[in-house]
Amino acid sequence: MIDPTAVATPAKRDAEARSGPAVAFDSAAVRLGGRTIWSDVSVTVGEADFVAVLGPNGAGKSTLIKVILGLLPLAAGNASVLGRPPGDSKGRIGYLPQRRSFDTGTRIRGVDLVQLGLDGARWGIPLPGAPSRRRDAARVHEVIELVGATGYARQPIGELSGGEQQRLLIAQALVRRPKLLLLDEPLDSLDLSNQAAVAALIRRICEEEQVAVLLVAHDINPILGYLDRVIYLAGGGAIEGSPEDVITSRTLSRLYGAPIEVLRASDGRLVVVGQPEAPFVHGDRHG
Amino acid sequence: MVEAAIFQGLSWNPVTDLRELFTYPFMVNALEAGTIVAVMAGVTGWFMVLRRQTFAGHTLSVIAFPGAAAASLAGMPLAVGYFGFCGLGALALAGIAGSRRSLSAESAAIGSLQALALALGFLFVNLYHGVLNGVDSLLFGTFLGITSGQVAVLLVVATAAVSLVAIAARPLFFASVDAEVARAGGVPVRLLGFGFLLVLGLSVAETSQITGALLVFALLVTPAATAHQLTPRPLLGIALSISLALAVTWLGLALAYFSIYPVGFYITSLSFGVYVLVRGGRALRSRRRATAGLALEAA
Numbered sequence: 001m002i003d004p005t006a007v008a009t010p011a012k013r014d015a016e017a018r019s020g021p022a023v024a025f026d027s028a029a030v031r032l033g034g035r036t037i038w039s040d041v042s043v044t045v046g047e048a049d050f051v052a053v054l055g056p057n058g059a060g061k062s063t064l065i066k067v068i069l070g071l072l073p074l075a076a077g078n079a080s081v082l083g084r085p086p087g088d089s090k091g092r093i094g095y096l097p098q099r100r101s102f103d104t105g106t107r108i109r110g111v112d113l114v115q116l117g118l119d120g121a122r123w124g125i126p127l128p129g130a131p132s133r134r135r136d137a138a139r140v141h142e143v144i145e146l147v148g149a150t151g152y153a154r155q156p157i158g159e160l161s162g163g164e165q166q167r168l169l170i171a172q173a174l175v176r177r178p179k180l181l182l183l184d185e186p187l188d189s190l191d192l193s194n195q196a197a198v199a200a201l202i203r204r205i206c207e208e209e210q211v212a213v214l215l216v217a218h219d220i221n222p223i224l225g226y227l228d229r230v231i232y233l234a235g236g237g238a239i240e241g242s243p244e245d246v247i248t249s250r251t252l253s254r255l256y257g258a259p260i261e262v263l264r265a266s267d268g269r270l271v272v273v274g275q276p277e278a279p280f281v282h283g284d285r286h287g
Numbered sequence: 288m289v290e291a292a293i294f295q296g297l298s299w300n301p302v303t304d305l306r307e308l309f310t311y312p313f314m315v316n317a318l319e320a321g322t323i324v325a326v327m328a329g330v331t332g333w334f335m336v337l338r339r340q341t342f343a344g345h346t347l348s349v350i351a352f353p354g355a356a357a358a359s360l361a362g363m364p365l366a367v368g369y370f371g372f373c374g375l376g377a378l379a380l381a382g383i384a385g386s387r388r389s390l391s392a393e394s395a396a397i398g399s400l401q402a403l404a405l406a407l408g409f410l411f412v413n414l415y416h417g418v419l420n421g422v423d424s425l426l427f428g429t430f431l432g433i434t435s436g437q438v439a440v441l442l443v444v445a446t447a448a449v450s451l452v453a454i455a456a457r458p459l460f461f462a463s464v465d466a467e468v469a470r471a472g473g474v475p476v477r478l479l480g481f482g483f484l485l486v487l488g489l490s491v492a493e494t495s496q497i498t499g500a501l502l503v504f505a506l507l508v509t510p511a512a513t514a515h516q517l518t519p520r521p522l523l524g525i526a527l528s529i530s531l532a533l534a535v536t537w538l539g540l541a542l543a544y545f546s547i548y549p550v551g552f553y554i555t556s557l558s559f560g561v562y563v564l565v566r567g568g569r570a571l572r573s574r575r576r577a578t579a580g581l582a583l584e585a586a
Contacts, residue, residue, distance in 0.1 A: 069471055071471070090471075090472065090473055095468060095471045095472075096468075097467045097468060097471070106464075107515050107516075107519040108464050108519055108521075109519045109520065112519075112520070112521060113464065113465065116457070116460065116461045116464070116465065116469075117468070117472075119457055120457055120458060120460070120461030120465075120469060120472060120474065121457075121458055121461065121469070121472050121473050121474050122457055122458070123454055123455065123457070123458060124453075124454055124456075124457075125453055125454075125456055125457075156519040172468070173468075
């Protein structure tokens with residue numbers, strides 16, 4: 001008898017390739033200007049995982065994003081992004097850089113900004129009425145609806161609130177149906193209620209669109225309830241795991257190499273105490 | 288002298304007046320040149336205002352002045368000086384922008400370049416020290432004596448520049464409003480910035496030949512700024528910017544033909560007038576909306 005499960009059909013192989021990790025680092029290290037930012041980092045982000053990247057200032061959170069985008073090379077170790085070397089899958093990654101907001105004088109509509117995410121890199125002028133143009137417009141409409149920005153997408157983006165701008169920027173990052181979404185501190189400039197709303201939106205997108213999300217955050221609390229895993233960068237290394245496993249006094253103390261205490265407030269909020277700030281900050285203050 | 292021949296005033300019969308505008312070949316040339324320049328300035332101006340490079344554009348126009356003065360000193364056609372100097376100016380500005388300094392250091396460097404350009408222009412005019420009445424038209428424009436050869440050159444340059452902008456329209460728009468994401472998406476942001484400055488240099492060199500070096504803004508900035516005020520939609524905005532530039536150029540040329548005042552004055556005043564009207568209208572509308580909102584809240 002032939003065991004049917006032993007035969008790997010091409011379709012099955014494809015399915016296996018697709019269900020591989022979105023990001024996999026193996027003993028990776030990055031050096032910038034002679035300084036090692038982090039080393040021996042081995043992390044895996046599964047397909048459709050919602051992962052937060054946490055850690056103190058200067059720990060190399062944005063550096064991690066840049067390595068995944070292929071903008072920075074690794075000094076050691078290996079990295080694969082969507083099954084390929086970093087930088088090889090630009091079209092399948094949605095990226096939202098840090099601290100982007102548009103001042104009130106910006107006379108660009110949200111819908112045009114989202115459209116640029118789709119065709120902004122294409123040369124030439126599309127013929128009016130071409131089928132591709134209609135398809136693009138339909139996709140833009142769809143993704144704006146997904147983030148709940150339909151009501152204000154046709155207003156100049158400079159006149160919108162921070163939360164509304166952030167939703168449109170997420171729509172822009174999503175418009176090409178990426179398999180991996182990299183969001184660098186998207187909650188930074190938002191008030192608390194907007195932080196929770198945007199975190200819930202990202203969770204929903206993660207499930208409905210089957211996209212892996214890597215979100216750099218300053219504060220874990222607004223996103224804690226929505227996360228699958230966290231990557232905690234500190235002390236030149238990284239720890240990856242579920243939030244309950246990583247955000248503990250024992251794990252963080254080991255990572256920092258210094259006593260750290262994690263306190264849980266009665267409302268579920270986490271407070272990390274004893275976190276050493278980057279030493280040059282003190283130097284600056286005294287000098 | 289043509290100037291004596293044309294100043295006949297209006298007959299107040301629109302048909303006769305309009306027909307008279309097209310009687311003289313120099314006037315037909317002026318209208319053709321004005322049309323070409325207005326279309327080009329409308330397109331590049333819209334992107335210039337979007338990219339907040341108005342100061343760079345102004346510097347290019349100031350650089351056009353020593354260009355023209357140097358050309359007359361060397362006995363060459365003015366267009367050679369305009370295009371040569373504006374091209375070099377664009378290279379210098381791209382170098383300044385490419386050195387990735389802070390924004391204030393960049394504008395200071397551009398300002399120093401501008402002062403040098405003016406000083407050079409003044410020097411060339413002094414060295415020329417023959418007929419000085421040419422300075423007026425170098426700075427403030429003239430529509431007399433444009434030959435059909437010049438019109439042909441303008442047409443070729445404008446077609447090239449507008450086609451370049453059209454081909455790069457979407458990546459240029461992306462790089463202008465959202466440089467970091469555009470770069471991550473594979474758009475050559477720095478190359479586009481450099482290419483745009485070159486096209487802007489061409490535009491300024493062309494526009495200078497109608498409005499003069501100092502009044503380039505009347506066609507390059509004001510219609511584009513008005514269009515940005517009127518609509519945030521990119522295609523509609525560019526179309527409006529071209530239409531406004533065309534309207535003020537045609538009207539300005541016609542008014543200058545029937546009066547003794549220079550064309551640069553009319554084009555500048557007309558575009559400024561439209562800009563003020565639009566800004567005022569928008570301010571009024573947002574105030575009315577605010578009061579309506581307050582009334583709604585009170586009710």
